[in-house]
Amino acid sequence: xxxxxxPIILMVAMYVFIKFVLPNIPGSAPLPSxxxxxxxxxxxxxxxxxxxxxxxxxxxxWGPMQRFLTGENLGGLQALRYGVLILFPLLVGWxxxxxxxxxxxxxxxxxxxxxxxxxxxxxxSNPVAKTPDNIMxxxxxxxxxxxxxxxxxxxxxxPAARGFVPAPANFxxxxxxxxxxxSYLFWRIKKGGVGLPIEGTPWKSAMPRWEVxxxxxxxxxxxxxxxxxxxxxxxxWE
Amino acid sequence: MSAIQQGVKTIQRALPAVxxxxxxxxxxxxAAGWFALPSIGIAAEGTAAGPTEYxxxxxxxxxxxxWVVAQLHLLLAGFVLGVPIFAWLCxxxxxxxxxxxxxxxxxxxxxxLTSAYATTALFGGILLFLLVAFYPKLMNYLTDxxxxxxxxxxxxxxxxxxxxxLYWYGWDAMQEGRKKSLHVFLxxxxxxxxxxxxxxxxxxxxxxxxxxxxxxxxxxxRAWAATWNPTWWPIxxxxxxxxxxxxxxxxxxxxxxxxxxxxSAEDREHYDWMGYVGNFIGVxxxxxxxxxxxxLMREIYQxxxxxxxxxxxxxxxxxxILQAMLIGVLFLGSNYYFWLGITYRIxxxxxxxxxxxxxxxxxxxxxxxxxMTPHSLVxxxxxxxxxxxxxxxxxGVLGVxxxxxxxxxxxxxxxxxxxxxxxxxxxxxTAGWAAFGKAVMGAILVLAxxxxxxxxxxxxxxxxxxxxNYFSTSQVLIVIFVILTITPLTAxxxxxxxxxxxxxxxxxxxxxxxxxxxxxxxxxxLMTLMGYARSSxxxxxxxxxxxxxxxxxxxxxxxxxxxxxxxxxxxxxxxxVAFIFWVATMGDKxxxxxxxGKGDLPHGIPAMAGGAPDKGPQG
Numbered sequence: 137x138x139x140x141x142x143p144i145i146l147m148v149a150m151y152v153f154i155k156f157v158l159p160n161i162p163g164s165a166p167l168p169s170x171x172x173x174x175x176x177x178x179x180x181x182x183x184x185x186x187x188x189x190x191x192x193x194x195x196x197x198w199g200p201m202q203r204f205l206t207g208e209n210l211g212g213l214q215a216l217r218y219g220v221l222i223l224f225p226l227l228v229g230w231x232x233x234x235x236x237x238x239x240x241x242x243x244x245x246x247x248x249x250x251x252x253x254x255x256x257x258x259x260x261s262n263p264v265a266k267t268p269d270n271i272m273x274x275x276x277x278x279x280x281x282x283x284x285x286x287x288x289x290x291x292x293x294x295p296a297a298r299g300f301v302p303a304p305a306n307f308x309x310x311x312x313x314x315x316x317x318x319s320y321l322f323w324r325i326k327k328g329g330v331g332l333p334i335e336g337t338p339w340k341s342a343m344p345r346w347e348v349x350x351x352x353x354x355x356x357x358x359x360x361x362x363x364x365x366x367x368x369x370x371x372x373w374e
Numbered sequence: 375m376s377a378i379q380q381g382v383k384t385i386q387r388a389l390p391a392v393x394x395x396x397x398x399x400x401x402x403x404x405a406a407g408w409f410a411l412p413s414i415g416i417a418a419e420g421t422a423a424g425p426t427e428y429x430x431x432x433x434x435x436x437x438x439x440x441w442v443v444a445q446l447h448l449l450l451a452g453f454v455l456g457v458p459i460f461a462w463l464c465x466x467x468x469x470x471x472x473x474x475x476x477x478x479x480x481x482x483x484x485x486x487l488t489s490a491y492a493t494t495a496l497f498g499g500i501l502l503f504l505l506v507a508f509y510p511k512l513m514n515y516l517t518d519x520x521x522x523x524x525x526x527x528x529x530x531x532x533x534x535x536x537x538x539x540l541y542w543y544g545w546d547a548m549q550e551g552r553k554k555s556l557h558v559f560l561x562x563x564x565x566x567x568x569x570x571x572x573x574x575x576x577x578x579x580x581x582x583x584x585x586x587x588x589x590x591x592x593x594x595x596r597a598w599a600a601t602w603n604p605t606w607w608p609i610x611x612x613x614x615x616x617x618x619x620x621x622x623x624x625x626x627x628x629x630x631x632x633x634x635x636x637x638s639a640e641d642r643e644h645y646d647w648m649g650y651v652g653n654f655i656g657v658x659x660x661x662x663x664x665x666x667x668x669x670l671m672r673e674i675y676q677x678x679x680x681x682x683x684x685x686x687x688x689x690x691x692x693x694x695i696l697q698a699m700l701i702g703v704l705f706l707g708s709n710y711y712f713w714l715g716i717t718y719r720i721x722x723x724x725x726x727x728x729x730x731x732x733x734x735x736x737x738x739x740x741x742x743x744x745x746m747t748p749h750s751l752v753x754x755x756x757x758x759x760x761x762x763x764x765x766x767x768x769x770g771v772l773g774v775x776x777x778x779x780x781x782x783x784x785x786x787x788x789x790x791x792x793x794x795x796x797x798x799x800x801x802x803x804t805a806g807w808a809a810f811g812k813a814v815m816g817a818i819l820v821l822a823x824x825x826x827x828x829x830x831x832x833x834x835x836x837x838x839x840x841x842x843n844y845f846s847t848s849q850v851l852i853v854i855f856v857i858l859t860i861t862p863l864t865a866x867x868x869x870x871x872x873x874x875x876x877x878x879x880x881x882x883x884x885x886x887x888x889x890x891x892x893x894x895x896x897x898x899x900l901m902t903l904m905g906y907a908r909s910s911x912x913x914x915x916x917x918x919x920x921x922x923x924x925x926x927x928x929x930x931x932x933x934x935x936x937x938x939x940x941x942x943x944x945x946x947x948x949x950x951v952a953f954i955f956w957v958a959t960m961g962d963k964x965x966x967x968x969x970x971g972k973g974d975l976p977h978g979i980p981a982m983a984g985g986a987p988d989k990g991p992q993g
């Protein structure tokens with residue numbers, strides 16, 4: 137096994153880490169299989185690259201595999217070789233079947249999280265003056281209309297949040313509203329899930345269409361309140 | 375609408391008259407319809423009275439044909455405009471430094487260039503005909519806006535062609551003295567015209583994405599306003615660098631294939647060296663390309679939020695994960711080639727640098743893992759529920775630009791250090807200040823890496839505009855600073871260094887040649903991918919916000935369908951290039967086979983596709 141032992145141990149260790157250790161770190165969660173496959177692929181590529189950097193290391197790495205597969209001087213391992221030669225194609229076949237067979241599971245969706253807003257909403261700037269009073273009013277509106285889902289701490293953990301998949305957006309996360317302009321939020325709040333464009337389908341948003349209940353001015357104030365409460369700033373170009 | 379109503383009334387009036395002969399008339403109509411079926415294929419769309427707006431062909435579709443031909447033309451053009459830059463630089467190095475092998479290399483590069491030039495022009499012509507045929511409304515509009523620059527383009531093409539002919543066919547005749555100076559000047563002119571040949575059509579393409587339309591003024595004023603649109607220069611710079619990368623990697627792949635097939639030791643040495651130069655040129659451009667790409671995307675975002683989000687957050691955002699994968703393979707492939715070079719070309723270096731190579735490899739893979747981690751993950755319902763949404767609570771932070779910019783800068787630093795390591799291998803410093811110099815370089819590298827990471831992490835806690843305008847820019851400047859300080863310091867250090875192990879050319883294993891080919895395929899795929907992204911970002915507009923696409927193809931193809939076309943373009947381009955290079959080197963093989971018995975062929979034989987005036991066999 138020699139030079140093969142370390143790579144095998146490394147692959148197994150990597151798998152154990154991303155499958156069992158990483159999800160148990162506080163604040164973490166299990167990784168989807170797509171990400172696990174990606175990280176294992178990178179690890180495997182790294183091993184192949186490193187082991188083939190010189191003739192000696194390449195021979196030490198490929199040699200045992202080659203000898204095993206060709207059956208050269210294998211002795212008692214012949215049965216294992218035949219086992220591998222039979223089981224490997226079966227494994228590939230099983231994988232192929234598993235990925236093509238009809239399943240009762242819903243298909244994986246690569247949802248578009250930030251579909252582009254319609255042209256009329258791009259470039260809008262908040263017409264409401266950014267005063268402490270307006271921000272306070274906005275937070276009040278937020279508490280009344282938005283916090284049940286998006287949370288009193290702007291963290292997406294409102295009392296109703298557990299009922300939604302996907303979960304309501306966490307505004308305190310620097311990767312959400314901090315990446316967007318105010319006009320984008322205005323569009324999403326005003327039009328809600330039903331207002332998402334065709335490129336956003338299959339849209340999965342329970343966001344109400346607030347334009348039927350709230351005047352535009354209130355929406356702009358809510359946006360100000362959200363940014364202030366979540367300690368984030370909107371994306372601007374100035 | 376009124377025309378349709380009028381037509382309906384006419385039919386209604388005519389129907390009673392033909393009532394009696396209804397049966398045979400219906401049969402006649404059916405037969406006519408049957409025979410007219412093929413015409414659907416080349417149907418012209420437009421109002422009955424108005425001019426034709428679109429034409430189509432059956433099964434394949436007008437858009438797919440335009441897509442493939444435009445992509446092939448762009449790839450060929452990228453090669454044809456990129457290669458003269460480094461061919462000329464090689465010639466200058468040979469001219470000033472006296473190293474003849476650089477002149478031979480420059481000539482070989484130019485041979486490939488001449489071979490590809492005619493094919494590029496051919497595809498350009500086909501593209502123009504097809505555009506005029508399939509999209510007459512759009513072409514009419516663009517002609518109206520850009521008429522003066524069309525004329526300029528024709529003139530530039532004439533000048534470029536004449537210069538290229540003089541440059542290539544005059545190579546052997548202009549080898550000595552002042553003639554050589556003239557030849558070098560011709561090379562400069564070739565690049566000068568090539569630059570304008572690139573930036574003039576760039577104006578047409580970028581106008582479609584970010585149009586500047588003025589209603590008044592002369593034809594020249596309107597063309598100039600449309601030319602100087604917000605994404606013109608970002609695209610110019612991005613394409614200029616990308617062309618060098620493409621050219622470098624394709625020349626590297628050519629050398630790799632030749633290296634694998636040649637028999638003599640001399641040829642193996644030559645093509646090993648050529649492969650190294652090709653890879654070096656590719657890497658050299660690759661280091662600068664992310665900066666140019668970032669600038670381009672920033673300009674697009676600033677120009678139009680809708681377009682920016684469509685690209686980076688909307689339905690095209692998955693392309694950037696694919697892009698990360700392709701660039702990742704490119705970085706890995708390029709570094710792998712450098713490391714193989716250290717191990718095989720500089721005997722005894724492996725033991726010295728193996729640990730360093732391992733560290734670099736691990737760092738590269740960690741960076742790649744960050745770059746390839748999407749913000750919204752591909753997950754089943756069950757997996758998404760466990761994560762609490764499409765974002766992983768811990769790894770989700772790796773999916774945004776701050777993380778991506780940080781790791782791309784670090785990858786550039788690692789690749790640069792790979793090259794420096796290769797450069798230093800087999801040499802022993804003799805300068806008195808060597809220890810101090812190396813300590814300074816090490817400190818610069820460590821501090822720069824820390825600074826890049828700190829800015830990246832800090833980027834999460836500042837407004838987006840601060841991150842974009844200051845932090846990301848600072849990261850780029852830090853990397854440029856490292857490159858600009860360590861390169862001259864290393865050069866100075868190596869000036870007095872003693873060579874302990876001579877470089878052995880021609881000793882690389884076959885996998886080195888394959889990695890060169892892989893790099894070229896990756897860069898071609900990358901260009902086809904980004905070509906689709908740039909074009910699709912206009913969504914259902916021919917000219918964004920100005921002229922709507924009203925054809926049946928006014929939709930963005932699904933990523934799966936698009937990737938099929940991209941793969942086809944890549945495959946077809948590789949076949950095309952292989953064929954062109956095969957034709958180009960046919961003469962050499964013949965001469966090699968004929969050997970000394972027949973003697974050299976007369977110089978300056980006019981030859982198609984660049985298989986021209988070599989003094990001797992090149993394998």
